[in-house]
Every structure is written in structure tokens, then in C-alpha cells.
Amino acid sequence: MKGLDPSRPLSLYIHVPFCRSKCDYCAFYSVPSSSYDEDAINRYMRIILSEIGTLNREWNAPYCTIFIGGGNPGMLGYGRISEILAKAEENGMPEEVSIEINPEDVTDDIYTLRPLLTRVSVGIQSMNERTLRRLGRNASVSDNKRALSILSRSPFRWNADIITAVPGESIEECISDIRTVASYGPGHISFYCLSFEEGTPLIARECPIGEEEEARFLEEGWKELRALGYEHYEISNFARNGEHCLHNEVYWDLGQYVGFGPGAEGSIGYSKAVSMRDAEPLSRFLSDPELSCTPLSETETEEEYLLVALRTSRGIYKESYRERFGKDFDAVYGSLIETMDETTYLDTPSSFSLTEKGFLTLDWVILHLSMGI
Numbered sequence: 409m410k411g412l413d414p415s416r417p418l419s420l421y422i423h424v425p426f427c428r429s430k431c432d433y434c435a436f437y438s439v440p441s442s443s444y445d446e447d448a449i450n451r452y453m454r455i456i457l458s459e460i461g462t463l464n465r466e467w468n469a470p471y472c473t474i475f476i477g478g479g480n481p482g483m484l485g486y487g488r489i490s491e492i493l494a495k496a497e498e499n500g501m502p503e504e505v506s507i508e509i510n511p512e513d514v515t516d517d518i519y520t521l522r523p524l525l526t527r528v529s530v531g532i533q534s535m536n537e538r539t540l541r542r543l544g545r546n547a548s549v550s551d552n553k554r555a556l557s558i559l560s561r562s563p564f565r566w567n568a569d570i571i572t573a574v575p576g577e578s579i580e581e582c583i584s585d586i587r588t589v590a591s592y593g594p595g596h597i598s599f600y601c602l603s604f605e606e607g608t609p610l611i612a613r614e615c616p617i618g619e620e621e622e623a624r625f626l627e628e629g630w631k632e633l634r635a636l637g638y639e640h641y642e643i644s645n646f647a648r649n650g651e652h653c654l655h656n657e658v659y660w661d662l663g664q665y666v667g668f669g670p671g672a673e674g675s676i677g678y679s680k681a682v683s684m685r686d687a688e689p690l691s692r693f694l695s696d697p698e699l700s701c702t703p704l705s706e707t708e709t710e711e712e713y714l715l716v717a718l719r720t721s722r723g724i725y726k727e728s729y730r731e732r733f734g735k736d737f738d739a740v741y742g743s744l745i746e747t748m749d750e751t752t753y754l755d756t757p758s759s760f761s762l763t764e765k766g767f768l769t770l771d772w773v774i775l776h777l778s779m780g781i
């Protein structure tokens with residue numbers, strides 16, 4: 409594959425586009441079961457297995473991490489998931505192998521994915537039936553409880569996603585969701601605000617609760633998660649006992665990863681990354697799965713790097729920045745940082761990072777640093 413840097417680790421992302429039904433807020437690339445059949449799943453499998461096989465021969469070493477995301481990979485069934493994992497692990501076992509799955513598809517059979525799998529991420533979103541219906545989720549609170557209970561007894565590391573700032577939700581309900589989910593003992597929780605995306609049924613029907621209110625939900629939620637022993641290591645991610653998601657850390661470091669599947673992205677190269685394939689309709693992917701790679705300029709790569717690295721609490725290591733872009737971080741950004749509110753960042757001789765207050769203004773910080781706004 410053009411652009412791969414053999415001197416750096418390589419991770420693998422596999423996008424599964426299939427869902428049972430479409431959630432009302434979802435703008436991710438996914439198709440409901442009314443839009444595909446068994447034949448489409450079988451064709452998808454043949455393409456993915458063949459793409460992984462080709463990359464295996466070229467890379468000829470274990471991948472650093474593997475992540476199967478979606479969509480809802482649970483729609484493939486555990487047998488097909490095992491097939492993909494076995495193929496992707498032909499060159500050896502990665503440090504972490506994760507799968508995303510919806511609660512209604514978590515059954516005791518998930519244990520059969522051991523030892524091919526090490527980590528599971530389940531989209532709980534809420535423990536309140538009214539909120540789940542408002543989001544148009546397929547799963548009910550009892551599906552969520554059953555999935556949480558199975559994962560709490562499983563040998564995997566695992567994550568639960570929680571959405572907050574849903575219209576009609578109170579802060580008390582948000583805190584109660586966090587406590588209930590945490591009581592099942594996940595080592596990792598992703599906690600983020602509901603986003604209103606163009607073209608979704610949600611935006612046609614409801615209004616966001618507003619930035620100030622969203623900030624209040626986030627701050628209260630963050631406080632609760634910290635009190636429960638979770639480290640806030642990325643704007644939307646919390647881990648206990650160091651159970652960071654290694655695959656996501658590759659993204660936040662703008663590391664090297666190849667993406668397969670119709671909505672997958674990738675990033676290969678170093679000072680000039682190459683982004684892979686724009687999302688394309690499932691039918692086009694199934695008939696012509698050719699990868700398209702778009703080279704990014706050094707400026708675009710740097711903007712992307714700022715965007716992902718400043719999402720993390722560790723921020724940007726100035727030495728890594730120099731190594732990557734051949735420039736001194738303080739010389740480039742020092743005067744812009746001086747104009748920022750001092751309570752929003754931590755600037756030391758070795759690193760620059762945002763505080764929780766800074767996370768609340770992340771979009772502005774990125775514009776400020778990359779365009780001087």
C-alpha cells in the first residue's frame with residue numbers, strides 16, 4: 409500500500425456498515441437492515457477478508473491494535489467476527505483487539521471470541537427508557553442491563569458509551585446513568601454530548617439544549633466520573649486502572665492506521681499523512697472496493713495533529729512535535745497561547761495541553777492556533 413511507513417507501528421480499523429435500525433440522531437455511516445440482505449453481508453465479508461489478506465502479506469508483522477467498529481458489528485454474528493479476527497491476526501496477536509457492539513447483540517456467546525478479542529465497547533447511551541426512546545435506540549433499559557451484566561462477568565476489558573445533554577434529561581438522570589453503568593465495573597466509560605447532525609430525524613424534531621447547558625451537564629458528569637475513580641484522559645473518555653483505549657490513542661497521536669470497509673478512514677505516513685477513502689454508498693463499495701488515498705499537505709497534517717492531540721489530557725509533547733514537523737512548538741504557537749485564558753491550558757517546557765475548562769472551548773482553541781482567530 410502506497411505511503412506505508414514500515415518503521416512505524418501499524419493499526420487496523422475495520423468498518424462494519426450494518427445496523428438493525430437507524431437511531432434518530434445517527435449521522436455515522438451505517439445502513440438499516442431494510443437496506444441490505446444476507447448476500448450483501450457475504451459480499452462484504454469476501455472483500456474485507458481479501459483486503460486484510462493483501463495487507464497481511466505486505467506488512468508481514470502483527471498489527472499494533474485492531475478495532476472493528478460500525479455501524480453495529482454485532483449484525484455480522486460472532487462466527488463472522490471470529491473469521492475477520494482470525495484473518496487479521498495471521499501475523500500475530502496485537503496489543504489490543506476491540507469490537508463495538510450494540511447491547512441487544514451481547515450474549516454469553518461473546519466469550520467464544522476469546523482469545524482473538526481483548527476489549528468490547530458497548531453503546532449503552534442511557535439507562536432511562538424515555539431517553540432511549542427519544543434517541544430512537546433499538547435497545548431497551550433491560551437490554552442494556554443484560555449486556556452490562558454479561559460484560560461485567562466477561563474476561564474482556566470493556567467500555568460503555570453514555571450520551572448526555574439529551575433534551576428533557578435532567579442533571580440528576582445523567583448522574584444516575586453514570587452511577588448505574590459504573591456499578592457494573594467497566595474499566596472505561598465514553599461520555600459525550602448528544603450531537604444534532606444535519607439530515608437526522610432528531611434535528612427535524614428537537615432543538616439542542618444550548619451550549620451553556622451542555623457545559624453544565626459535562627462538568628457535572630466529569631465531576632461524578634472522577635469521584636468514581638475514572639481518569640479523564642481524553643475530552644470524552646475516562647479510564648480506571650490505566651485501561652486507556654490503545655487503538656484510540658493511535659488516532660490521538662495521529663499514528664499510522666489502515667481502514668477497511670465503506671466508511672473507514674485511515675492515516676499513513678508521518679509529517680505528511682495520507683487519508684484513505686471517503687465514505688461511499690454500500691452498493692458502490694460492494695461492486696468496487698478500490699481504496700482511494702488522498703495525500704494531505706504538511707499544513708493539513710499539522711492541523712489534524714493539533715485537533716486530535718489537544719483532545720487528550722496529555723496534549724502535545726513539544727519534542728514529538730519538533731521531531732514530526734521539524735519546528736519549535738513555542739516559536740510557532742507561543743504568542744498565540746499568550747493571548748488565551750490562562751485557566752484553559754497548561755504550558756510547560758515539555759508539553760502543552762488543555763484543562764477541562766479548555767476542553768469546553770476546544771473548537772475555538774483549534775481555530776485560534778491554526779488560523780490565529
Ligand code: SF4
Nearest residue numbers: 427430431434438479
Ligand atoms: S447503532 Fe450506532 S451506527 Fe447504528 S444507527 Fe445507532 S448510532 Fe448509528
